[in-house]
Amino acid sequence: MSASHYWPQLEGIEQTAVLTAAETRAAEQALFDGGIAPIDLMEQAGQAAAAIIAERFAGRTMLVACGPGNNGGDGYVIARALAERGFVVRVVALADPRTDSAKAMRARWTGPVEAIAGVAEPAEVAIDALFGSGQTRALAPDLAQWLRAAGKQRIAIDLPSGTVTDTGAAEGDLPNNALTIAIGALKPAHLLLPAATLSDRTVLAPIDLPIPADHKLHLVTPPPLRDPHPGDNKYTRGKVVVIGGAMAGAAHLSAIAAMRSGAGYVELALDQTETATPYALVRRLWNETVLADARISAIAIGPGLDDSAESRAKLEAVLAVDRPAVLDAGALALLKTIGLDALKRVAAPRVLTPHEGEFARLFGRIGNDRLAAVRKAAETSGAIVLLKGGSTVIAAPDGRAAITEIAPPWLATAGTGDVLTGIVATMLAQMPVHGFDAFAAVQAAVWLHIRAAERAGPVLIADDLLFALKTTVAKA
Ligand SMILES: NC(=O)C1=CN([C@@H]2O[C@H](COP(=O)(O)OP(=O)(O)OC[C@H]3O[C@@H](n4cnc5c(N)ncnc54)[C@H](OP(=O)(O)O)[C@@H]3O)[C@@H](O)[C@H]2O)[C@@H](O)CC1
Numbered sequence: 001m002s003a004s005h006y007w008p009q010l011e012g013i014e015q016t017a018v019l020t021a022a023e024t025r026a027a028e029q030a031l032f033d034g035g036i037a038p039i040d041l042m043e044q045a046g047q048a049a050a051a052i053i054a055e056r057f058a059g060r061t062m063l064v065a066c067g068p069g070n071n072g073g074d075g076y077v078i079a080r081a082l083a084e085r086g087f088v089v090r091v092v093a094l095a096d097p098r099t100d101s102a103k104a105m106r107a108r109w110t111g112p113v114e115a116i117a118g119v120a121e122p123a124e125v126a127i128d129a130l131f132g133s134g135q136t137r138a139l140a141p142d143l144a145q146w147l148r149a150a151g152k153q154r155i156a157i158d159l160p161s162g163t164v165t166d167t168g169a170a171e172g173d174l175p176n177n178a179l180t181i182a183i184g185a186l187k188p189a190h191l192l193l194p195a196a197t198l199s200d201r202t203v204l205a206p207i208d209l210p211i212p213a214d215h216k217l218h219l220v221t222p223p224p225l226r227d228p229h230p231g232d233n234k235y236t237r238g239k240v241v242v243i244g245g246a247m248a249g250a251a252h253l254s255a256i257a258a259m260r261s262g263a264g265y266v267e268l269a270l271d272q273t274e275t276a277t278p279y280a281l282v283r284r285l286w287n288e289t290v291l292a293d294a295r296i297s298a299i300a301i302g303p304g305l306d307d308s309a310e311s312r313a314k315l316e317a318v319l320a321v322d323r324p325a326v327l328d329a330g331a332l333a334l335l336k337t338i339g340l341d342a343l344k345r346v347a348a349p350r351v352l353t354p355h356e357g358e359f360a361r362l363f364g365r366i367g368n369d370r371l372a373a374v375r376k377a378a379e380t381s382g383a384i385v386l387l388k389g390g391s392t393v394i395a396a397p398d399g400r401a402a403i404t405e406i407a408p409p410w411l412a413t414a415g416t417g418d419v420l421t422g423i424v425a426t427m428l429a430q431m432p433v434h435g436f437d438a439f440a441a442v443q444a445a446v447w448l449h450i451r452a453a454e455r456a457g458p459v460l461i462a463d464d465l466l467f468a469l470k471t472t473v474a475k476a
Pocket residue numbers: 024025028041042045067068069070071072073074098099130131132133134135136137138139140157158159183184207209
C-alpha cells in the first residue's frame with residue numbers, strides 16, 4: 001500500500017465556487033450580454049486547457065474526440081493549439097458541429113477530421129471533448145468502449161463524457177481519465193461520487209467566467225482558525241461536553257478528538273467512570289446537572305449510545321439545552337423516534353452527521369442526487385446535515401451547501417466517525433473564537449478530519465487520527 005495519493009485529487013483549485021450546469025450557462029450568458037463574443041470565450045477555454053495539457057503531457061501523440069456541442073468546440077480549439085505547439089494531433093468527430101461557436105472552431109482547424117468508425121490506431125492520449133455540461137443522457141455503451149480504446153490515457157474536457165453534471169451520477173462502464181480539466185468553474189460532478197472517481201486528477205482551466213454572487217455551493221477549503229492568544233483561558237477556548245453511553249470507547253474517541261482539536265475543557269459524561277489517560281479529560285457520572293453549566297460551549301452526543309430509555313432521556317436533555325450540539329450514531333437512531341421537530345426546540349444550531357444508512361433511516365432513500373437529498377434534509381430538519389462518504393456533503397437549512405474533496409480511502413474504518421463528531425463539537429464550541437458560523441464550523445471540522453487522515457497515513461486506526469489532529473490543527 002502506498003502513502004502517496006492514489007485516490008482522485010483536485011490540484012491547484014483557487015476558484016472554489018461550484019456551479020450547476022444551469023448556473024454555468026447563466027454565467028456565460030451574462031458575459032455574452034456584456035458584449036463578449038461566444039467564440040472568444042471558447043477560444044479562451046480551449047487555449048487554457050491546451051496549455052495545461054501541453055505542460056503535463058509533453059511529446060505524446062494526441063487524438064481529440066469532438067462531440068456536436070460546445071464541448072466539441074473546445075476540442076477543436078485544443079487540437080489547433082496543441083498542433084501549433086508541435087504536438088502530433090488527430091481529430092475525430094462524432095457528428096458535425098451544431099452550435100455556431102463549434103462550427104466556427106471546426107472551420108479554424110485546418111487538419112483532417114476522421115470519422116469515429118474509422119479509427120484503428122489508438123493515440124498515446126485521447127482527449128474526450130464529446131460531451132460536457134450539456135449532457136442530456138447516458139453515454140452509448142459502444143461510445144464508452146471506443147473512448148477506452150482510443151488512447152492509452154485519457155483527458156476529459158470539462159467533464160468525463162457520460163457523467164451527470166449536477167449529481168455526479170455516471171451510468172455504464174465509463175473509462176478512467178488521467179486528468180479532467182474543468183472549464184471556468186468546478187461542477188458538482190467533479191466532487192461527487194461516482195463521477196469524481198473517474199479522474200485521477202482534476203484541475204481548473206481559468207476563463208473569465210463571472211461567478212454569480214448568489215451561488216450557494218462550494219468546495220470545502222482550509223478553515224480560518226485563529227491561534228490561541230495569551231488572553232485566552234480554558235473557557236474562552238471552548239468547553240465541550242460529550243455524553244457517552246453503553247460503548248464508552250466511542251465516546252472517548254469523540255472526547256479526545258475534541259481535546260486534540262483545541263477545545264479548552266472537555267468533559268465526558270458516562271454511566272460509570274474510571275481514572276485513565278488522558279488525565280486531562282474530565283470524566284463524570286452522567287446526570288442532568290452535567291448540562292447545567294452555563295459555560296458549556298457545545299455538546300456532542302451519539303457515539304456509543306444505545307437505544308435504551310436512559311439514552312433517550314440523555315438526548316432529550318441535550319435537545320432542551322440552548323447550546324450548539326452535534327448528534328451522531330445512536331443519537332440519530334433515537335432522533336427517528338423522538339421526531340425531527342425536537343431539533344427546533346431551542347435556537348442554537350444542531351448538526352447531524354449521518355453515514356448513508358443513518359441518513360436513509362432518518363430522511364428516506366438518498367437516490368442518485370446526494371446533494372439534493374442533503375439539502376432537503378437540512379431544510380426539513382432545520383439542522384446542518386453532514387452526509388459522510390467518499391466525498392462529504394454538507395448542507396445548511398438556508399440552502400448553502402459544500403462538498404469536500406475525496407477523502408483518503410483508509411479513513412473508512414471503525415471509529416473515525418466518532419472522531420469527526422468530537423472535532424465538530426470543538427469547532428462549534430469555538431465559533432466565537434474563529435468568528436465563523438455553524439455551517440463554517442462543520443466545514444472546518446471535516447477539513448481537519450481529512451487532513452489528519454492524510455497525516456496519519458495508510459492503515460490508520462481511529463486512534464491514530466487523535467495524534468495526527470494535534471499537528472493538523474496547529475498548522476491549519
Ligand atoms: N461554461 C463555460 O463558460 C464555457 C463552456 N464551454 C464548453 O461548452 C460545454 C457545454 O456545451 P453545450 O451546452 O453545447 O453542451 P455539450 O456538453 O457540448 O453537449 C451538447 C450536445 O451533445 C448532445 N448530447 C448530450 N448528451 C449526449 C449523449 N449522451 N449522447 C449523445 N449526444 C448527446 C446534445 O444533443 P441533444 O441532447 O441536443 O440532442 C448536444 O448536441 C462545456 O462543457 C464546455 O466544454 C466553452 O466552450 C466556453 C466556456
